[in-house]
Amino acid sequence: MFDFLIVGAGFAGSVLAERLASIADQKVLIIDQRDHIGGNAYDYYNKDGILIHKYGPHIFHTNSKKVFDYLGHFTAWRPYEHRVLASVDGQLVPIPINLNTINKLYGLQLSCHQLNDFFESKAEKIDRIITSEDVVVSKVGRELYEKFFRGYTRKQWDLDPSELDASVTARVPTRTNRDDRYFTDTYQAMPLFGYTRMFQKMLSHPNIKIMLNTDYKEIIDVIPYRNMIYTGPIDSFFNYCYGRLPYRSIEFKFETIESDVFQSTGTINFPNEHAYTRITEFKYLTGQKHPKTSVVYEYPQADGDPYYPIPRPENAEIYKKYQQLANAMTNTYFTGRLATYRYYNMDQVVAQSLSLFEKITQRQSEKHVNGQKVFQLHT
Structure with missing residues (x-):
């Protein structure tokens, strides 16, 4: 009997496996359908x-x-x-856009103060910032938007920035100094020594067992466990009952x-x-x-x-339906980029998993059943 079955050996699952094994003394089985640990890292x-x-x-x-x-x-x-450099107008210029970017691109010698005025002269007034296009155009204007953002965004997302949530381009700030x-x-x-070596040390605790090349659905009815932590695509977990999340x-x-x-x-x-x-x-x-x-x-x-x-309102609505199903489950936790349908950086995933570990341990109580301690969650 495992205390926790963790689906996915990337950052989200590995951090929780390590914490539960080393701090809460739980027996953990972590599985991944790939042939390696570490997820996308x-x-x-x-x-x-x-x-x-x-x-x-x-x-x-x-x-x-x-x-x-x-x-x-x-x-x-x-x-x-x-x-990072961007190939624009036959030149390689720094991105995020900063003082050096503008001076090199336009052959200018602006100061930081002058650059701020330059951006203000180019920016378009937009009352409500809703889309990724709004974010950029309201800060630096349409010309720089076309040079740096529109084409890249269309390749990356197969959508025009006007069709994407503001959060996408808001990740790339604009600077008025020379910080490149x-x-x-x-x-x-x-x-x-690389990410894989880090994950190997993270998962080296004797309370942790690892199964690779394994779809959790193949073993879920075979291997006994008390609690599950799921880090895969949430729509897959619920058999796409509300459709696929793109x-x-x-x-x-x-x-x-x-x-x-x-x-x-x-x-x-x-x-x-x-x-x-x-x-x-x-x-x-x-x-x-x-x-x-x-x-x-x-x-x-x-x-x-x-x-x-893909951050669009209609996708967020689909995710909310899956989230309601997830919230109704007992002793099953969803965490990570795929399980929460959010574009997290690595450190954000680690922070989310550390927070979930604290939440789990706050809800735990120890009691004796037949003289043995068991891990139980209040649901």
Whole structure:
């Protein structure tokens, strides 16, 4: 009898497995239909010996000391601040848009104060910010929106920004200084030996058993357990009774190059040319020294593994129906990007799982049945 069956060995499931096993002394079975732990953050050495991320670049950043310190129990950190260039009008310019971006793009020599005036002169007044287009146009105007955002968004989501929730482009801020870091979080670092090594340490507790290459529906009636934590797609859990929740997927094309360096920064975005959205060179992220280098091209698509919930009002309505079913269940918990249909960063998933662990332990009570302690939740 397992105290917890956890479906999914990514960040959401692994954090909860580790906490329940090491702090609450629970017996945990964590299963995943893939042949590896780590979820989409899984990394490995390719045949050339270069450490790559199988499901596209994963760059860790957070403002939460609690999250950073927690993960630090399982990995040393390599400081890394990610920088991104965008290919626009035949030039490579920094994104998020900042002072250097505008000066290079237009051949100007604006100061920070002048840049603020520049943006205000371009911005369009929009009374209600509803869509992703509204977010950008109201800040920097339509010309920069067309150059940097519209094409990229249409490739990524197969929707015009006017059809997407404001949260999508709100993730990419606009700056009036020269800060060309993609993120400004307090803690920016990469696991020194990679994500997979971190997950291996996280799941090494003797109370944790792992089953890979396993669909939970194959074993759910065979292996006894008291509680479930589910991190997969919520619509799949309920057999799509309200229809499928739409996701965007990505096809990753990897290439190893007989050169020490391929491009001038970790990631280059291509808003307006090519079928791919961006190219990432892994050695920038990992700090690995190697005579060759490896890159990945990302081609967004409709079919494939579900990576990005599509933030539109009609999809939110479908999710609410599934959420009501989930809330009505006892001793079953839903967490993570797919189970809550939210576009979370890695640190947000960790924070969510740490919070859920606290919620679970607050609701637990110990009692003796036939002289043995059991874990019970008040429902």
